[in-house]
Amino acid sequence: xxxxxxxxPLTRVEGHGCINVLFAGTKVEKVSLSLYESPRFFEAxxxxxxxxxxxxxxxxxxxLCSTVHRICSLLAIEKALDLRVSEQARLxxxxxxxxxxxxxxxxxxxxxxxxxxxxxxGLSGLADKAPQELKRWLQIKAAGNLIQETVGGRxxxxxxxxxxxxxxxxxxxxxxxxKESLQRVLPETRQAYELFRSFLPNGDKLATPRxxxxxxxxxxxxxxxxxxxxxxxxxxxxxxxxxxxxxxxGTGNAKTILxxxxxxxxxxxxxxxxxxxxxxxxxxxxxxxRMLLTNADIRANNLAQAVELILAVERSLEIVDILLKADFxxxxxxxxxxxxxxxxxxxxxxxxxxxxxxxxDGRGICRGADIVTPTVINQAAMERDLLALATHxxxxxxxxxxxxxxRLVRAYDPCISCAVHVLRI
Amino acid sequence: xxxxxxxxAGLTACSGCQLTLLNCEEELPEIAQRFIxxxxxxxxxxxxxxxxxxxxxxxxxxxxPSDLEILMKLRNSCRCLVALGTCALWGGIAAxxxxxxxxxxxxxxYGSAADELKTFNPQPLHRFxxxxxxxxxxxxxxxxxxxTLAALLRGTFPVFPRYPVCSECRSRENLCLLIERNxxxxxxxxxxxxxxxxxxVGIRCEGCRGPVxxxxxxxxxxxxxxxxxxRDEIVSRMQRFYPEWNYEQRS
Numbered sequence: 001x002x003x004x005x006x007x008x009p010l011t012r013v014e015g016h017g018c019i020n021v022l023f024a025g026t027k028v029e030k031v032s033l034s035l036y037e038s039p040r041f042f043e044a045x046x047x048x049x050x051x052x053x054x055x056x057x058x059x060x061x062x063x064l065c066s067t068v069h070r071i072c073s074l075l076a077i078e079k080a081l082d083l084r085v086s087e088q089a090r091l092x093x094x095x096x097x098x099x100x101x102x103x104x105x106x107x108x109x110x111x112x113x114x115x116x117x118x119x120x121x122g123l124s125g126l127a128d129k130a131p132q133e134l135k136r137w138l139q140i141k142a143a144g145n146l147i148q149e150t151v152g153g154r155x156x157x158x159x160x161x162x163x164x165x166x167x168x169x170x171x172x173x174x175x176x177x178x179k180e181s182l183q184r185v186l187p188e189t190r191q192a193y194e195l196f197r198s199f200l201p202n203g204d205k206l207a208t209p210r211x212x213x214x215x216x217x218x219x220x221x222x223x224x225x226x227x228x229x230x231x232x233x234x235x236x237x238x239x240x241x242x243x244x245x246x247x248x249x250g251t252g253n254a255k256t257i258l259x260x261x262x263x264x265x266x267x268x269x270x271x272x273x274x275x276x277x278x279x280x281x282x283x284x285x286x287x288x289x290r291m292l293l294t295n296a297d298i299r300a301n302n303l304a305q306a307v308e309l310i311l312a313v314e315r316s317l318e319i320v321d322i323l324l325k326a327d328f329x330x331x332x333x334x335x336x337x338x339x340x341x342x343x344x345x346x347x348x349x350x351x352x353x354x355x356x357x358x359x360x361d362g363r364g365i366c367r368g369a370d371i372v373t374p375t376v377i378n379q380a381a382m383e384r385d386l387l388a389l390a391t392h393x394x395x396x397x398x399x400x401x402x403x404x405x406x407r408l409v410r411a412y413d414p415c416i417s418c419a420v421h422v423l424r425i
Numbered sequence: 426x427x428x429x430x431x432x433x434a435g436l437t438a439c440s441g442c443q444l445t446l447l448n449c450e451e452e453l454p455e456i457a458q459r460f461i462x463x464x465x466x467x468x469x470x471x472x473x474x475x476x477x478x479x480x481x482x483x484x485x486x487x488x489x490p491s492d493l494e495i496l497m498k499l500r501n502s503c504r505c506l507v508a509l510g511t512c513a514l515w516g517g518i519a520a521x522x523x524x525x526x527x528x529x530x531x532x533x534x535y536g537s538a539a540d541e542l543k544t545f546n547p548q549p550l551h552r553f554x555x556x557x558x559x560x561x562x563x564x565x566x567x568x569x570x571x572x573t574l575a576a577l578l579r580g581t582f583p584v585f586p587r588y589p590v591c592s593e594c595r596s597r598e599n600l601c602l603l604i605e606r607n608x609x610x611x612x613x614x615x616x617x618x619x620x621x622x623x624x625x626v627g628i629r630c631e632g633c634r635g636p637v638x639x640x641x642x643x644x645x646x647x648x649x650x651x652x653x654x655x656r657d658e659i660v661s662r663m664q665r666f667y668p669e670w671n672y673e674q675r676s
Binding site for chain 2: 007008009010011012013014015016036038039040041042043044045047048049050053056057060061062063064066103107111112115121122123124126127128131134135138139141142145153154155156157159160162167168330406417
């Protein structure tokens with residue numbers, strides 16, 4: 001007899017999704033993951049809008065990743081319009097990017113995953129069971145948000161980042177405050193890493209992922225102009241469509257992507273495996289956990305995110321120091337002359353490779369937009385792993401299976417708001 | 426005192442309003458202890474809305490049958506319903522092209538697969554249910570959200586400013602981007618409460634908090650036209666968060 005286990009809605013993940021496990025007798029026949037977030041048609045909303053409006057609109061795709069969407073959008077626009085931004089704007093953008101990573105990883109690890117580690121249902125349970133830890137770790141999240149607030153003018157949907165430059169720079173007092181807050185939380189990031197190291201899951205290994213990431217250039221680990229798969233193979237961002245093949249999924253409103261006919265995995269674990277440059281404390285942490293992280297399946301992703309928390313705080317401190325020393329004054333953004341053009345850019349979002357691609361007409365009006373988000377890239381691998389896990393667990397009761405499948409989804413840290421906005425094929 | 430039972434849900438939106446709550450890092454542990462959080466899929470493993478609920482806080486516009494189902498369930502099991510953020514109150518960013526055909530918009534993004542999507546024009550909550558209180562903003566201000574939660578503990582709602590962003594901007598002595606820089610700043614029309622965040626860092630007001638009561642829309646329109654902005658560009662900018670401006674309105 002056939003039966004279905006429906007897990008709906010998925011909890012402690014961003015956005016709306018559900019899992020259906022289809023059984024034939026006791027055998028698992030199929031597992032489907034639907035991302036059924038209400039479609040907002042962002043690419044269609046952008047059509048007909050001026051290039052200057054595009055970053056302000058597109059960052060609303062998702063609140064957890066609003067900063068990185070905004071930056072990716074600026075980079076694509078500036079590539080299309082041949083704009084070069086000043087060293088000051090470049091540094092501030094890099095800094096706020098880390099702010100976004102810190103806030104997003106901290107939210108995921110401490111608000112969404114930590115309840116699993118302490119076996120409670122949510123924040124109230126954590127506040128009862130581990131009040132001191134929760135308070136301390138929320139300070140890490142607050143430090144990320146302080147960067148976003150100070151540099152971006154607003155914590156969610158930052159306002160100062162504009163094509164060709166930026167609004168007001170942060171004054172000395174603001175930078176010193178950032179430095180103090182980052183220095184205070186740096187030891188906490190190490191503690192958090194140790195905690196997540198102690199919670200690594202046991203059980204059968206899942207498939208070894210095919211990692212994909214942006215190939216970092218220079219010291220900035222999340223920025224670059226090409227994508228890499230690790231075996232020396234790289235591909236320029238402009239040709240991303242040759243690597244990432246899209247198909248509309250059978251269920252839900254998101255599309256799935258395959259790389260060379262295989263599911264790909266992006267995110268913190270992929271970045272660490274593909275040789276992202278690390279800061280000293282992050283490098284030590286990675287070295288200590290090399291065995292746990294190298295060629296690991298996705299369940300090690302939360303630990304990888306904890307390593308990246310250390311990295312993002314350390315690297316932010318480096319940049320704050322550079323900014324303090326440089327003592328920049330306010331600049332006018334670069335003058336912009338619209339032209340018929342096209343531009344694509346990739347940035348490592350907290351959840352992995354993010355691509356924005358736009359075309360503009362001679363007046364700088366957006367005529368086409370394509371957004372590829374990490375959760376869409378990860379979806380095929382998520383489904384593959386869910387099926388494998390459900391099959392391993394045949395015979396388990398519904399509650400146990402529900403719990404395990406949800407934890408696996410959380411390891412991927414999906415962001416479903418972003419996921420449903422993918423472009424025309 | 427009895428702890429208020431609350432539910433927090435997101436409909437068609439970016440989760441930014443719910444994230445605003447989670448961004449109250451300092452206050453979050455106390456909030457978790459002073460309220461009973463009954464339903465909050467983003468932060469709690471609980472899939473059912475069972476009720477009774479004292480206050481349901483809802484983010485997002487309504488654009489699918491499932492949005493509507495969640496909204497109705499919450500309204501039927503709560504005493505007070507709070508619309509959280511611009512999408513819930515005004516329709517928000519996803520509603521900016523509500524004048525265009527939903528089918529065409531869907532087709533642009535999903536091609537022929539669009540036919541299977543079950544979706545309608547994003548609408549604010551009050552089109553479907555009675556709302557008891559609203560916190561505007563994309564995203565909402567943390568302070569206004571915390572003030573609301575604090576007031577709820579006392580069994581009431583706070584009072585928010587009913588004047589435009591311009592008032593706050595002037596009192597901060599910012600450079601006027603509209604008059605002195607000829608930028609398309611929407612400050613005169615938009616609900617205050619953000620302390621003129623954007624103009625304070627040199628960026629024009631994009632109108633994310635929706636219309637202030639008695640906005641003089643017609644006068645602002647005339648001013649923009651006189652400054653040489655084309656009408657379609659003005660309308661496009663104004664509709665970013667609220668598609669239903671009355672351009673003839675003179676307060």
